[in-house]
Amino acid sequence: MEEYLTTEEIATSLKVNIVTVRRWIKSGKLPASFLAKEYRVKKADLEKFIKEGHERRKIK
Template sequence: MSREQYRTVKEVADLLQVNEVTVRRWIKDGELRAIDIGKGWRIGPDDLDAFLEGHATRPAARPNGETNTSPEATAAQSTKEQKN
């Protein structure tokens, strides 16, 4: 993997529209794999892809075709089922 493919903390922060402190916290907490090169952290494309994949939301498949799994929707559905 060439060095140009690695992103800096600032580049990742800009890409994800978050603060650099947030990216550094993800690295410190072990959520985002990074390499300390001396001039700062570098994040490889595979590591960034894995991080994004791990944090992606996926609606749960429901038998009635509904995809909203928010707590409010779940509570409303439970109330609706109890009344029936």
């Protein structure tokens, strides 16, 4: 069985705001499913997202 993470868990682990995580999901950068009234992300998808460097963004 695959492990799913909530947007709160992702925000905490990546040290970003939960709004940022939702923005990644809505833009399609981070695949997610809407389960139990909230977004859930497969742990494998999050690991791929991190490996590809999407969570790093410089502010100019």
